[in-house]
Amino acid sequence: MNIVEPKIIFENENHKFILLGIEDSQKEGITTNQYLIVHNEEGVLLDPGGVHVFPMVLSNVVEFISPQKIKAIFYSHQDPDVSSSISLWANSTNAKFYVSGLWERFLPHFGVFDSSKLVPVKDSGGKITFSDGYSLDIIPTHFLHSIGNFTVYDSISKILFSGDIGAAAVENEGNIYVENFNSHIKNIKGFHERYMTSSKACKVWSNFIGKYDIDLMAPQHGLLYKKEEFKQFLNWFENLKCGIDIIEKIYGV
Ligand SMILES: [Fe+2]
Ligand SMILES: [Fe+2]
Numbered sequence: 001m002n003i004v005e006p007k008i009i010f011e012n013e014n015h016k017f018i019l020l021g022i023e024d025s026q027k028e029g030i031t032t033n034q035y036l037i038v039h040n041e042e043g044v045l046l047d048p049g050g051v052h053v054f055p056m057v058l059s060n061v062v063e064f065i066s067p068q069k070i071k072a073i074f075y076s077h078q079d080p081d082v083s084s085s086i087s088l089w090a091n092s093t094n095a096k097f098y099v100s101g102l103w104e105r106f107l108p109h110f111g112v113f114d115s116s117k118l119v120p121v122k123d124s125g126g127k128i129t130f131s132d133g134y135s136l137d138i139i140p141t142h143f144l145h146s147i148g149n150f151t152v153y154d155s156i157s158k159i160l161f162s163g164d165i166g167a168a169a170v171e172n173e174g175n176i177y178v179e180n181f182n183s184h185i186k187n188i189k190g191f192h193e194r195y196m197t198s199s200k201a202c203k204v205w206s207n208f209i210g211k212y213d214i215d216l217m218a219p220q221h222g223l224l225y226k227k228e229e230f231k232q233f234l235n236w237f238e239n240l241k242c243g244i245d246i247i248e249k250i251y252g253v
Pocket of ligand 1: 077079145164
């Protein structure tokens with residue numbers, strides 16, 4: 001078990017991108033990364049995680065910003081490790097919750113929840129806009145792995161939050177970055193082959209993301225990818241056979 005303290009992975013005079021820490025949840029589920037963007041005096045949380053990590057994430061958030069200043073909480077998709085703490089965040093902040101319109105009617109099943117706080121994102125994507133007009137891009141990432149799935153690009157830090165893309169269930173041993181992509185493949189291969197739905201979905205997203213200038217890819221699980229390792233990852237990912245490409249193998253026939 002390793003816990004990483006909150007770490008600022010990008011900072012300038014009015015903008016911070018923070019890895020809030022990696023919780024010890026090995027007994028309770030897969031370990032997740034939570035991220036906070038602070039722009040001027042406003043915050044945006046990315047995939048803040050499940051119910052059991054809420055106290056840790058909240059206490060890490062308050063090191064950087066008052067919960068009342070969190071204006072948006074983004075969910076890459078509907079999985080419980082992403083979003084099951086939604087009613088706790090709804091009670092602790094005035095944030096709007098950005099999630100695929102496909103999941104709008106499902107999230108209240110995680111608890112009593114005021115659905116007027118939900119901002120359903122269209123399939124073609126959208127933006128999360130701060131008071132000064134700066135906005136984060138919400139990028140279509142469907143079928144990778146959820147049918148209604150998004151990633152987020154922050155053009156100030158040039159960080160791509162990739163949700164489950166690039167995710168690995170791996171001990172970080174204190175380091176938060178992939179050091180050698182080729183030796184990291186063994187940590188991501190099985191997950192991506194089974195949880196990503198098809199090589200076509202991988203290729204469409206890889207081409208779409210190619211127009212963004214990305215210095216760092218930050219997934220919801222495991223290590224982060226710097227520019228060079230991200231390029232190597234994308235090259236591997238866009239050619240991956242997965243999901244329905246290998247359905248006979250999954251069925252065992
Ligand atoms: Fe997921
Ligand atoms: Fe996940």
